[in-house]
Amino acid sequence: MSVWLSGFSAGVLLSVLGLLARLWAGLPYPPQVLFDRLTRLMGTPEVFNWLHQWLGVGQGGKIGAFVGVLFLWLGGLTLLGLMAPLVGSLVLLVGLLVLMPVPWAIGYALFYLLIRLALQPAQKAHQAGRRQALNAIGAGSLLVTLAASGGLFRKVLQGTDQTATPALKAGSPLPEGVVSQEDLYYVSKNLEGFDPVLKEQDWTLKVSGRVNTPQTFTLADLKKLPQKQLELTLNCISNPVGGFLIGNAIWTGFTVRELLNRVGVQQGAKFIIWKAADGYIESLPLGEAYEEDVLLVHSINGEPLNARHGFPLRVLIPGRYGMKQARWITEIELSSTDVPSYWSQRGWDKEAFIKPSSRFDYPEEGKPVPAQQQVELRGVAFAGKTPITRVEVSVDGGKSWMETTLKERRSNHAWTLWSLPWTFEEGIHEVVVRAHAGGKVQTDQTADPLPSGSTGWHRFLVNVS
Structure with a gap:
């Protein structure tokens, strides 16, 4: 019993450290990386249809997958407690090397080894004292984990999909048919708690590739470009017949054409590629990016985009489903060749034109x-x-x-x-x-x-x- 509890305690302590590193410094977190791998599988047609048949449209499948990943992670670390500390650390290292870059895998393995060595005196103590110490460590560590991830899980449980032009200012009454930012449907490839949370002072937009003058812009720089408001309906490609994964809002931003004119486009550029902070990638033929109402937007209904809808910058492309309209944009690249987009790699339509x-x-x-x-x-x-x-x-x-x-x-x-x-x-x-x-x-x-x-x-x- 004590060996199992020791393994579990080491797993929880390592999870606490990893979660805090993820929340404070944005470092890779093994359960999140495992979850990302699973969600890629969940996006394939066969698995997607099965999940949505049994769990409905929304975050239910993602929540189930994340809970499963947590059990898998903690269960695996508990089993490693049956091994000697050095052997368990080496096994963990091999597993993590499959999931993340070498420096982070080595770092997690070393921390696990130190935790196991620190717990050894407790294992050699008197049995009653040992159980009390390990119980305290396990319970305390679990409480710390729950406290540190409390906000994250609240976002998960609240993250189900939902719904319910003159110049518009924040707080103004919304015109008929316009959905508030809070009520606009939300869909993400991520579990909501793992969506990017970007800070304006740290964020920039890089424009690179086949351009005359590669540049990096702050949000303040972009707001100095000629601004435009556009009322546009977003529609999710996974919306079922009669569904509510659709919503109409008034967006503020600037044309992609204006940005491209600032950097200059080289001959041979054929595609514009959007890259997001969460690894999401999409593209559009360059000729369509020059259309008048293809925008990069920073505000909705007169107020800044919130984190779930893409702060500080997202793409709007009339006539295409939402999967083409990336959020949390950090880089725009002009290229002579197209790239496979996140969802088209998983069996979804590359063009994603909206159907009536x-x-x-x-x-x-x-x-x-x-x-x-x-x-x-x-x-x-x-x-x-x-x-x-x-x-x-x-x-x-x-x-x-x-x-x-x-x-x-x-x-x-x-x-x-x-x-x-x-x-x-x-x-x-x-x-x-x-x-x-x-x-x-x-x-x-x-x-x-x-x-x-x-x-x-x-x-x-x-x-x-």
Whole structure:
């Protein structure tokens, strides 16, 4: 029992040191590195579909994976406690060399060896005293770990996906159809607690590659460029039919074209590559980067981007799903060749053009609707750069259709709000909505989000009583 407890105590102490090094200095943390490896697997089509079938859209799969990684890490270190300190440290070193650079792997192995050697006197003490000492070490170390990671786990548990132009200033009432930063959906390749948290005073944007004048900009430098506000709807490629991984906001920043003009583009440059602080990488043909509304933004709805939405700088590209629009940008490189992007390497569509979609916001699936009382059917429709020209609703499963009223958009890149007053008869009704974009009706063929975005009509049964 004491050997097991000694191994567990050494594992927890090493975890405390690693977690503090990660939080204070940004050094590699083995459970996080293991988790990153797992999330790459989770992004592949087969695993993605299985996770989302059982755990839904959101951070549920990531939370499960991270808990599993913690058990794996602490369990493995506990087993190493059965070995002599030097042997256990060498085994740990071999395992860490697979996960991280050599200096950090050696550092963790050395700290583990020192912890094991420090615990040896406790193992040789009287059995009762030994148990008390090891119990105290284990419990105290675990408490320190939980305290140090408390904020991180709070962010994990709060990190589920959600939703719910004139110049806009922070604190101003939001126009109809604009989602607050707090309510804008959130999706990340990372567990939220491991998203980059960047400080403005330490952050710079490097522009390199096939440019005439490679430069490094501070956020203050970038805010001196001509600024532009744009109302634009973000849409996640993993959004299911009728889902809420979509949101509309008013963004402030500057055109990528303006930045490229400052550095000068060399002949032969064909692609612009975005590199983010978390290792995320995406690209865009250079010609599209020159389009008027392709922006680098630092503010949303008149306030600075928060950490989850990409502070201090993110990309906005009209007509593309959110996977193309990298957050936490630290470098822009111009290249003559394209690079595999983070998600396209895992089976997702490289181009990620937005497909037409529409949904009900009212009625809500699973909630009753009053009979013989006029209600307002309403929702949103979106097709990226293609304008929504008509939205139709059926209350009889698609046998007949009624045209809705469309709210005039303030921006060509914003979603379209639709509504229809209606009085239901008592009974069970199947409601369906479909949009027309660019003169073509939205397809009724159902397809999963993988690999290029979901398709199909939003439909469900409503109990009217």
